[in-house]
Amino acid sequence: MARLSxxxxxxxxxxxxxxxxxxxNEWVISCMKYIEGQDRSQITxxxxxxEDYIGEDNPVRVIDAFVERLDLVAAGxxxxxxxxxxxxxxxxKDLLKLYVYGYSNxxxxxxxxxxxxxxxxxxxxxxxKLTPDFRTIADFRKDNTKALRNVFRxxxxxCMKLGLYxxxxxxxxxxxxxxxxxxxxxxxxxxxxxKLKRIDDHIKEYLSQMDEADKAxxxxxxPEQVKTAIQELTLRKEKxxxxxxxxxxxxxxxxxxxxxEARRMHSxxxxxxxxxxxxxxxxxxxxxxxxxxTNHNTDQGLLKEVAQSAKETLEVETIETVADxxxxxxxxxxxxxxxxIVSNVALxxxxxxxxxxxxxVEAEISDxxxxxxxxxxxxxxxxxxxLPSCYENTAIEVELQEQSYLSxxxxxxxxxxxxxxxxxxxxxxxxxxxxxxxxxEVCRQCPNKCTDSKNHKxxxxxxxxxxxxxxxxxxxxxxxxxxxxxxxxNPFNHxxxxxxxxxxxxxxxxxxxxxxxxxxxxxSEHPFGTVKWYHGAHYxxxxxxxKTTAELGLxxxxxxxxxxxxxxxxxKLIAVM
Numbered sequence: 001m002a003r004l005s006x007x008x009x010x011x012x013x014x015x016x017x018x019x020x021x022x023x024x025n026e027w028v029i030s031c032m033k034y035i036e037g038q039d040r041s042q043i044t045x046x047x048x049x050x051e052d053y054i055g056e057d058n059p060v061r062v063i064d065a066f067v068e069r070l071d072l073v074a075a076g077x078x079x080x081x082x083x084x085x086x087x088x089x090x091x092x093k094d095l096l097k098l099y100v101y102g103y104s105n106x107x108x109x110x111x112x113x114x115x116x117x118x119x120x121x122x123x124x125x126x127x128x129k130l131t132p133d134f135r136t137i138a139d140f141r142k143d144n145t146k147a148l149r150n151v152f153r154x155x156x157x158x159c160m161k162l163g164l165y166x167x168x169x170x171x172x173x174x175x176x177x178x179x180x181x182x183x184x185x186x187x188x189x190x191x192x193x194x195k196l197k198r199i200d201d202h203i204k205e206y207l208s209q210m211d212e213a214d215k216a217x218x219x220x221x222x223p224e225q226v227k228t229a230i231q232e233l234t235l236r237k238e239k240x241x242x243x244x245x246x247x248x249x250x251x252x253x254x255x256x257x258x259x260x261e262a263r264r265m266h267s268x269x270x271x272x273x274x275x276x277x278x279x280x281x282x283x284x285x286x287x288x289x290x291x292x293x294t295n296h297n298t299d300q301g302l303l304k305e306v307a308q309s310a311k312e313t314l315e316v317e318t319i320e321t322v323a324d325x326x327x328x329x330x331x332x333x334x335x336x337x338x339x340x341i342v343s344n345v346a347l348x349x350x351x352x353x354x355x356x357x358x359x360x361v362e363a364e365i366s367d368x369x370x371x372x373x374x375x376x377x378x379x380x381x382x383x384x385x386x387l388p389s390c391y392e393n394t395a396i397e398v399e400l401q402e403q404s405y406l407s408x409x410x411x412x413x414x415x416x417x418x419x420x421x422x423x424x425x426x427x428x429x430x431x432x433x434x435x436x437x438x439x440x441e442v443c444r445q446c447p448n449k450c451t452d453s454k455n456h457k458x459x460x461x462x463x464x465x466x467x468x469x470x471x472x473x474x475x476x477x478x479x480x481x482x483x484x485x486x487x488x489x490n491p492f493n494h495x496x497x498x499x500x501x502x503x504x505x506x507x508x509x510x511x512x513x514x515x516x517x518x519x520x521x522x523x524s525e526h527p528f529g530t531v532k533w534y535h536g537a538h539y540x541x542x543x544x545x546x547k548t549t550a551e552l553g554l555x556x557x558x559x560x561x562x563x564x565x566x567x568x569x570x571x572k573l574i575a576v577m
Contacts, residue, residue, distance in 0.1 A: 050121070050124050050125050050129075051125070053121050053124075053125065054121075054122065054125045056570070056571070057569070057570045057571070058122070058570070059104070059561070059562070059565050059570060060101065060122045060125060060126060061570055061574060062561060062565060062570055062573050062574060063097055063100050063101055063104070063126065063561070064097060064125070064126055065573075065574045065577045066100075066155065066158070066561075066573075066577060067093050067096050067097045067100065068093065069577050070093070070096075070151065070154060072092055072093065072096075072147070074150075075147045075150040075151055075154065076144070076146050076147040076150055077092045077096075077144050077147045078092070078143050078144060078147075079092055080092060090130065090132050090136060090140075092140070092144070094126075094127050094128075094130055094132075095132065095136070095137065095140040096140075096151065097126045097127065098113055098117070098123065098126065098127060098132070098137065099113075099137075099140070099141060099148075099554055100554065100557060100558060100561070101122065101123065101126060102116070103535060103537070103554040103555055103557070103558040104535070104558040104561065104562065106534075106535055106536040108536070108537065108541055108551075108554075109541070110134040110135070110137040110138035110141075111134045113134070113137050114131070114132065114133055114134040114137060117130065117131045117132065118131055141542070141547075141550060141551065141554075142542070142547060144550070145546045145547050145549065145550035146546070146550070147550075148550040148551075148553045148554060149549055149550060149553040151553065151557060152291075152553040152554075152556055152557045152560075153313060155557055155560055155561060155564075156287075156288075156289065156290075156313060156560070158564075158573075158576065158577065159285070159287055159560065159564055160314070160315075161576060162564070162568060162572075162573075162576055164282075164284075164285045164287060164564060164567060164568070165282045165284070165285060165287060165289065165314060166282060166283060166284030166285065167282070167314050167316055167319065168283055168284065168320065169282075169283040169320050169321070169322060169516065169519075170280045170281065170282060170283070170289060170307065170310055170319060170320070170321045170322070171280070171281045171283065171321075171322050171323070171519075171520045171523035171524040172278065172279070172280050172281075172303060172306050172307060172310075172321050172322070172323045172327070172524065173278070173279060173281075173299075173323065173324065173520070173524030173525070173528070174276050174277060174278045174279075174294075174299045174302065174326070175276075175277055175279075175528045175532070176265055176267040176272070176274040176275070176276060176277075177274055177275050177277050177532075177537070177538065177539065177540050177548075177552070178272055178273070178274055178538065178539035178540060179256075179259045179262035179273045179274055179275055179540055179543070179548075180258055180259050180262075180540060180541070180542075180543050181256045181257070181258040181259040181262050181273035182258070182273070183264065183271065183272065183273060185256060185257045185258050186254060186255070186256050186264045186273055187240075187243050187247070187254070187255045187256075187257075188247070188253055188254050188255070189244065189247055189248070189253075192240050192243055192244040192247070193244070195236075195240050196237060196240050196241065196244070199233050199236060199237045199240070200237075202233055203230055203233050203234075206226050206229055206230055206233075207226075207230075209226075210223070210226055243255055243257075256273060258543070259273070259543040259544065261295060261543075261544050261545045262274065262275055262295060262543075263275075263276075263295040263296075263297060265297050266297070275293050275294070275295060275540065275545070275548055276293075276294045276295065276296050276297070276298075276299070276302075277291060277292070277293055277294075277552060278291060278292040278293075278294060278299070278302055278305075278306045279291045279306075279524065279527060279528070279556070280306055280307065280309075280310035280321070281523045281524050281526075281527055283519070283523055285563070285567065286523060286526060286527065286563060287560050287563055287564070288527055288556045288559060288560055289310045289313055289314060290306065290309045290310040290313050291552060291553075291556055292305060292306050292309065293545055293548050293549045293552060294545075295545065298326060299323075299324075299326040299327050300326065300327060300328065300329050300332070301329045301331075301332050302327065302332075303321070303323055303327045303329070303332050303333065303336060303343060303345070304332050304335045304336045304339070304341065307319065307321045307336060307341045307343070308339065308341070311340070311341065317340055317373030317374075317390070318340040318341070318342070318373050318390045319340070319341055319342070320341075320342040320344070320394065321336070321341060321342065321343055321344065322344040322345075322513075322516045322517060322519070322520045322523075323343070323344070323345050323346070323520065324345075324346050324517075324520060325345065325346040325347065325348040327345050328345060328346075328347075328348040328349065330354070330356070333345055333354065333510070334356055334508075337378075337382075337391075337396060337508065337510070338375060338378060338379050338382070339375045339378070340373055340375060340378055340390065342391065342394045342395065342396060343510070344395055344510075344512075344513045344516050344517060346512070346517045347512050349441070349444070350444065350445055351445060352511065352512060353445075353509050353510060353511045353512060354509070354510040354511075354512075355444065355445065355446070355447060355507060355508070355509055356507070356508040356509075356510075357449065357452070357453075357454050357505060357506075357507065357508075358382060358383060358505065358506035358507070358508055359383065359502070359505065359506070360383065360384070360385060360400065360502060360504040360505050360506050361380075361383040361384060362384065362504075363380060363383070363384040365380070365381055365384050365386045369381060370386060370388060370389050371388075371389045371390075372388075373388075373390050378390070378391075381398075382398055382506065382508060383506065384400075384506075385398060385399070385400030385504075385506045386398065395510055395511045395512070395513050396508070396509070396510055397508075397509040397510075397511070398506060398507070398508055398509075399506070399507045399509065400504060400505075400506055400507075401448065401473035401474050401504065401505055401506070401507055402473065402503060402504050403452070403471050403472065403473050403502070403503055403504070403505075404471065404472075405471065405472045405473075405474060405480065406469060406470075406471055406472070406483060407420035407450070407469070407470060407472050407480040407481050407482075407483055408420065408467045408468055408469045408470060408481060408482075408483040408484075409425070409437070409459045409461075409467070409468040409470065409481075410466070410467055410481060411461055411465065411466045411467070412424075415427065416437075417437040417459065417461070418481055419442065419446075419450070419457075419459075419481065420450055420470060420472055420480045420481045421446055421448060421480070421481070422479075422481055423439070423442040423446070424439070424442070425437040425438055425439045425442065425459070426438075426439060428458065431460065433462065433463055434460045434461060434462050435460070435461050436458050436459070436460055437458065437459050437460075437461065438456055438457060438458040438459065439456065440456045442456075443455075443456035443457050444456065447474075447507065447509075448472060448473055448474035448507075449472075449473055449505075450470045450471070450472050450473070452473075452502040452505050467483065467484060469483055473505060473507075527556070527559055530559055531555045531556065531558075531559050535555055535558060535559070537551075537552075537555045540552075
């Protein structure tokens with residue numbers, strides 16, 4: 001437009017024919033149009049090919065290739081072979097493609113997927129323009145719960161084939177996913193008893209009001225109204241009594257009427273009905289290795305279960321894990337160590353390291369047993385005081401200690417006792433005229449104990465006793481509390497001459513690896529955040545642990561698939577398939 005005006009000014013420098021110039025400008029403007037699409041009423045001789053709408057690097061091609069090469073019979077899907085009679089069913093592969101695509105694009109509802117089938121070009125490509133109804137879509141997810149989890153594991157195997165899992169360190173963590181159950185439909189014994197008491201009070205109140213109205217000859221409530229109200233309260237009372245009976249018979253602490261397998265748990269924004277979902281994430285790739293759906297209120301005691309499943313999925317004999325202090329369970333962590341799992345759990349009660357006292361079992365350990373990764377060989381090595389080869393260069397140490405060094409407990413003027421390691425013990429109780437001293441915290445963190453018991457040490461002081469000698473486990477380099485020379489070695493103290501004390505014992509140390517513990521948050525929080533808020537799966541659509549496991553399998557499959565595409569690309573993934 002500017003160029004046309006400049007040319008006109010050169011042709012007509014005197015400004016003659018301004019009217020003609022205005023008409024030319026109007027004509028030029030009328031010729032300028034927007035980009036126009038195809039005419040809707042235009043008839044085409046050759047229709048468009050759907051394949052042309054899907055680019056070579058479109059993730060939809062990965063979904064299509066993965067599902068097409070999946071063995072649905074081995075995975076456990078139903079209706080993999082159509083019947084000879086009746087209406088033909090939808091191919092399970094088509095419905096599986098639909099769900100994987102939906103969970104990858106924030107569409108989890110069966111009704112929303114049904115609508116997308118009629119307008120989404122990518123679904124035209126995946127399903128070849130099939131349009132199943134929402135009931136068919138929902139029933140597929142409901143009827144193939146175990147198979148959908150196997151699909152998640154099948155993609156994990158594919159990523160293992162590509163070498164995406166480094167298998168060096170797994171970050172284990174849990175997160176709460178909202179269940180389909182309101183807080184009002186959650187009961188425990190205390191709540192039910194309060195409700196029953198309140199109903200009884202209301203019934204008594206109605207009856208007393210009737211008596212008072214009869215005496216005063218007033219019509220406060222008609223007999224029919226009172227009868228109806230009491231009947232409603234009686235029905236509610238029977239319902240709550242049935243809930244209380246179910247609760248007592250099941251032995252559970254909670255009863256949820258909508259989703260009985262969920263539990264009311266404490267989350268970051270208060271108490272909600274949830275499932276506690278555990279994941280194991282690979283350090284190198286940030287891919288999810290394994291997941292478990294539980295209804296435990298806390299993560300305590302779940303470490304070995306998740307780590308063992310991840311170890312079997314990755315097909316390795318030993319694995320190293322890292323978890324936060326919510327997994328603090330001495331028994332659970334020790335079970336992990338005894339079964340080939342190095343557990344770096346943040347210290348909750350201890351300061352620098354976690355100590356275990358192991359019963360010594362004398363045995364000759366061969367090189368084959370020491371290099372073995374079988375749980376029975378690992379346990380044999382540790383019981384003999386030998387560190388297995390698979391635990392070298394890790395946070396685990398094994399020390400064989402012998403009871404041979406003499407020290408004593410010393411009574412201080414302030415009424416406390418100093419132990420042989422220089423720690424302070426406080427008064428626990430009185431036993432007759434004797435005072436018993438001890439400290440669970442001191443004994444739990446003591447690297448060189450004075451007893452072979454796995455419980456904490458208690459020492460008894462009489463009225464005239466100031467020193468109690470004791471034999472210590474450890475090395476000669478220990479700086480022990482000195483024993484005075486002027487006291488006898490055995491002033492009626494049974495700890496020196498007991499024949500049933502073990503001469504040797506094994507100390508298992510697990511030191512805190514601060515670097516790996518700090519790294520855990522970057523590994524485990526990212527998948528949860530992506531699945532919950534990017535994929536929109538912070539609440540569940542299915543009820544029951546089994547169906548919830550299938551639903552989350554689709555969510556984690558969508559996460560892993562997007563992650564793998566970003567790492568190696570669409571073409572390489574399809575080539576491996």
